Amino acid sequence: MAVESHTQKKPFITNTGVTSYGIATNKSHFGIGTEEILLDDVECTGEEDSILECPNEGWKINDCGRVREIAGVKCSDEVTHVTLNVTVSLHDGSFEGEGRVEVTRGDETGSVCDDYWDYKDANVVCKMLGYSVGISVKNAGYGSSTGPILLDNVQCQGSESNIYDCVHEGWGNSNCGHAEDAGVICGTERVTKKARIELVGGKSGKEGRVEMIYGGVRGTLCSQQFDDTKATIISPDVDKFTIEHLKYGGQTVVNILTKLINLIFKTVAVPNNLKIGIGCPLFKNGGKPKEDPNSYRRITITSAIGKTIEKLHLSRNKSSIKNQQSRLQKGFTEGESPTVAGLVVTELRIEAKEKRLPIYIGLTDAKKAFDIVWHAGLFREMHKMNISGDNWLLFRAWYEDLTTKVKWEGNYSRGFKEKQGVRQGGVWSPTAYKVFINSLLKIYEENKIGSYIGSIYCGAPTVADDVTLIANDPYELQTMINIQMDHANKFRYSISEQKSCVLKIGDKSEHSWYMNDQKLNTPINATHLGIKRDINSKFGVKEVVPDRIQTARKTVYALMGAGLYGLNGINPKVSVHMIKCFVIPRLLYGLDIIRLTKTDIAKLSVYYIQLLKQIQHLPSRTANSAVLVLTGQLPIESEIHKKMLSLFRNIADNHGSVERSIAQRQLALKTRDSESWFIQIIKLTEMYELPSPIEVLDLVPEKHIWKKLVYNAVNDYWKNILILEARTKVSMKMLNVDNFKVGVVHNIWESSGSELLSVKRACVKAKIISGTYTLQADRAKFNGNRTSSLCPLCFKQSEDLMHFLIKCNSLEGVRRKFIMLLRNLLNDKINALLVDDLFNFEDNLLQLIVDCTKFQFLKQLWTTIERLSSSLCFGLHQKRTSLLL
Numbered sequence: 108m109a110v111e112s113h114t115q116k117k118p119f120i121t122n123t124g125v126t127s128y129g130i131a132t133n134k135s136h137f138g139i140g141t142e143e144i145l146l147d148d149v150e151c152t153g154e155e156d157s158i159l160e161c162p163n164e165g166w167k168i169n170d171c172g173r174v175r176e177i178a179g180v181k182c183s184d185e186v187t188h189v190t191l192n193v194t195v196s197l198h199d200g201s202f203e204g205e206g207r208v209e210v211t212r213g214d215e216t217g218s219v220c221d222d223y224w225d226y227k228d229a230n231v232v233c234k235m236l237g238y239s240v241g242i243s244v245k246n247a248g249y250g251s252s253t254g255p256i257l258l259d260n261v262q263c264q265g266s267e268s269n270i271y272d273c274v275h276e277g278w279g280n281s282n283c284g285h286a287e288d289a290g291v292i293c294g295t296e297r298v299t300k301k302a303r304i305e306l307v308g309g310k311s312g313k314e315g316r317v318e319m320i321y322g323g324v325r326g327t328l329c330s331q332q333f334d335d336t337k338a339t340i341i342s343p344d345v346d347k348f349t350i351e352h353l354k355y356g357g358q359t360v361v362n363i364l365t366k367l368i369n370l371i372f373k374t375v376a377v378p379n380n381l382k383i384g385i386g387c388p389l390f391k392n393g394g395k396p397k398e399d400p401n402s403y404r405r406i407t408i409t410s411a412i413g414k415t416i417e418k419l420h421l422s423r424n425k426s427s428i429k430n431q432q433s434r435l436q437k438g439f440t441e442g443e444s445p446t447v448a449g450l451v452v453t454e455l456r457i458e459a460k461e462k463r464l465p466i467y468i469g470l471t472d473a474k475k476a477f478d479i480v481w482h483a484g485l486f487r488e489m490h491k492m493n494i495s496g497d498n499w500l501l502f503r504a505w506y507e508d509l510t511t512k513v514k515w516e517g518n519y520s521r522g523f524k525e526k527q528g529v530r531q532g533g534v535w536s537p538t539a540y541k542v543f544i545n546s547l548l549k550i551y552e553e554n555k556i557g558s559y560i561g562s563i564y565c566g567a568p569t570v571a572d573d574v575t576l577i578a579n580d581p582y583e584l585q586t587m588i589n590i591q592m593d594h595a596n597k598f599r600y601s602i603s604e605q606k607s608c609v610l611k612i613g614d615k616s617e618h619s620w621y622m623n624d625q626k627l628n629t630p631i632n633a634t635h636l637g638i639k640r641d642i643n644s645k646f647g648v649k650e651v652v653p654d655r656i657q658t659a660r661k662t663v664y665a666l667m668g669a670g671l672y673g674l675n676g677i678n679p680k681v682s683v684h685m686i687k688c689f690v691i692p693r694l695l696y697g698l699d700i701i702r703l704t705k706t707d708i709a710k711l712s713v714y715y716i717q718l719l720k721q722i723q724h725l726p727s728r729t730a731n732s733a734v735l736v737l738t739g740q741l742p743i744e745s746e747i748h749k750k751m752l753s754l755f756r757n758i759a760d761n762h763g764s765v766e767r768s769i770a771q772r773q774l775a776l777k778t779r780d781s782e783s784w785f786i787q788i789i790k791l792t793e794m795y796e797l798p799s800p801i802e803v804l805d806l807v808p809e810k811h812i813w814k815k816l817v818y819n820a821v822n823d824y825w826k827n828i829l830i831l832e833a834r835t836k837v838s839m840k841m842l843n844v845d846n847f848k849v850g851v852v853h854n855i856w857e858s859s860g861s862e863l864l865s866v867k868r869a870c871v872k873a874k875i876i877s878g879t880y881t882l883q884a885d886r887a888k889f890n891g892n893r894t895s896s897l898c899p900l901c902f903k904q905s906e907d908l909m910h911f912l913i914k915c916n917s918l919e920g921v922r923r924k925f926i927m928l929l930r931n932l933l934n935d936k937i938n939a940l941l942v943d944d945l946f947n948f949e950d951n952l953l954q955l956i957v958d959c960t961k962f963q964f965l966k967q968l969w970t971t972i973e974r975l976s977s978s979l980c981f982g983l984h985q986k987r988t989s990l991l992l
């Protein structure tokens with residue numbers, strides 16, 4: 108617990124049941140405990156009803172040491188009210204929120220007898236635990252306790268706040284046996300915001316180490332005072348100042364900074380302490396040796412106040428820079444996407460192929476481009492961009508006397524002056540580099556050197572320092588290389604001859620290109636903006652999809668530590684979210700700007716479906732439609748189409764850009780047989796019944812409107828295909844595909860919780876619902892009836908799903924308990940006639956067990972029913988397995 112202003116006498120939080128005054132203790136006065144630290148920097152006024160209402164760092168967020176930082180309290184003798192409430196806990200349940208009820212008062216813990224036990228009693232217990240509702244479980248449904256039975260004949264009204272307030276025989280008075288231990292199943296939604304406080308390790312109940320019980324978690328509170336070096340403050344500058352100080356500092360900080368910044372702009376003078384940066388070496392990886400300094404990229408943490416000034420200064424000059432920036436520069440530019448440079452390369456190659464022209468693509472690499480920018484040359488280029496007067500003087504002042512200290516393993520070097528380069532990590536740096544390189548791109552544009560699409564110049568698509576030179580004539584490409592070398596010599600930077608290369612496409616004759624008298628490599632493939640392009644395949648990208656799949660596999664492997672795998676892993680609901688956040692972006696990077704073949708799409712689909720099967724622990728023979736329906740996902744092809752259509756809308760909205768000009772030309776002149784990317788957009792809009800590309804160019808829709816339109820159209824198209832396919836699968840006849848919603852996992856995963864055992868149970872249920880749980884009837888079918896289909900347990904009937912789940916006498920002992928629980932649940936909630944219909948007709952009962960979502964009138968109970976049915980299926984599975992061994 109934070110001790111700021113907390114040593115004085117204050118009313119103590121009443122979660123202990125004590126209305127009193129207390130004095131805080133720190134430095135683990137009452138011992139350190141063994142529990143997790145749950146709260147840090149707690150600052151109460153004393154008026155709060157719960158300690159969670161006091162300002163704090165957040166649940167389980169702390170930077171405390173264990174030994175001397177556990178909070179305690181000494182309560183005064185001025186006690187006005189004391190309540191000894193009984194606490195409850197649940198045991199031996201499969202999920203959080205269910206189990207045998209045990210009650211505790213003082214040092215005594217025991218179970219509750221189930222005489223008169225009903226849903227009202229269950230509601231009181233569940234509300235004590237923070238849940239909204241509950242249902243009762245009788246006859247030791249969660250096993251027998253070994254302790255005493257402390258409550259009997261409990262008769263609650265449902266409105267009590269504590270089970271001890273209900274009518275009962277008295278504490279410890281009972282004539283029951285443990286075969287009558289009561290249990291509950293609580294609803295999934297927690298509603299309470301109260302935390303229970305206990306004092307542990309003191310000499311009396313009025314003092315001790317503060318321990319908190321909230322949401323079933325017990326832990327301690329940290330007593331450490333606020334410290335600027337605490338771990339929750341991320342990347343502070345040399346003065347320990349962060350952006351968070353600006354964000355939460357209040358009006359006083361704003362007023363002071365406003366005066367300071369106005370003075371800096373007025374005097375055109377930047378204080379030297381705002382120019383000090385912390386240089387952090389970042390290992391590039393990629394198999395590079397760690398002992399080589401060139402294997403590290405320097406990222407500079409600059410002053411938080413300085414960033415604010417840079418941002419304001421840049422906003423003044425952004426429009427002037429953009430107006431004069433080359434149309435071929437796609438890096439760090441508002442309204443531009445770096446991938447568009449890759450799209451220009453794609454279109455140039457297709458254009459050359461359709462015109463039967465050779466094309467030469469020069470990929471050049473500047474050595475440490477950002478680190479060796481010549482300051483005097485940068486200042487001159489800034490002036491040529493019409494940045495003049497005080498704006499220019501302030502920029503120059505910013506780059507005078509720049510100082511950096513290197514941070515390594517927590518230590519700082521002495522400061523050294525920076526005479527070249529723009530800081531990677533500075534607000535101005537990306538724009539400054541674009542200004543520095545802009546004159547090179549302008550030379551190409553003004554002299555029309557390089558490739559065209561029609562009358563549109565496209566010879567040097569660039570992303571920041573990645574300049575790509577493209578020509579249809581080998582001598583013209585050499586001229587472009589020479590111009591770049593002249594520019595590099597003039598502006599004092601270097602081009603790497605070893606990393607630069609030329610892709611020669613559509614020309615089998617011998618040509619050589621030189622840079623600084625060194626011959627450039629002409630490989631059969633090379634990587635441009637993360638996309639591996641080759642010279643031999645139809646679209647020049649045959650290795651892209653295998654590379655993307657390999658990258659996705661590495662990402663999944665990296666996430667395995669977080670539980671991203673099948674059996675014994677996390678809930679597939681969480682796994683799907685992790686896949687969408689981390690795996691899909693890497694899997695699909697760059698695929699929206701190249702031409703994919705049917706083989707490429709097939710490879711992606713196979714990998715994606717297999718991944719979804721693995722996280723659900725489903726066999727490889729599971730129908731693809733079942734895999735997608737259970738996870739609420741669409742085929743991977745739909746995600747690529749969404750990205751392509753979104754990119755096209757952004758191109759249409761970027762007026763004056765080279766890509767918009769290309770779009771207008773290709774849509775106007777190309778036939779449907781063309782391989783142009785923009786012709787594929789026409790086919791996609793027709794496929795999804797969207798406005799045509801010409802209509803979008805003429806009247807560009809708002810981004811959010813287009814996104815919603817595209818997502819709805821694509822989702823509906825593939826959803827209908829999935830539902831139609833699922834209805835043709837015999838194995839999926841029990842799966843309710845009518846309830847399928849894109850982005851929403853099936854009720855199996857929605858209700859299974861996060862516990863390991865509950866996920867295991869849901870995995871068995873997923874096999875049953877997808878028709879891949881193998882029974883004897885299935886084996887006979889697979890073997891052409893050469894194997895008997897008789898149940899290997901009872902030998903009375905063919906062992907199909909109906910027999911396994913409902914009829915087999917050998918499994919009746921397991922089945923009876925769960926069917927009784929299920930029937931009791933429904934009797935409490937719905938009409939008795941409906942209950943009879945569900946349980947008296949075997950087909951209805953089978954459907955209820957396998958997929959209850961087909962019964963819409965049970966919607967409020969889907970989660971609870973699914974939990975019970977998953978437990979039933981898992982219990983039957985275990986019993987069957989044990990009997991067959």
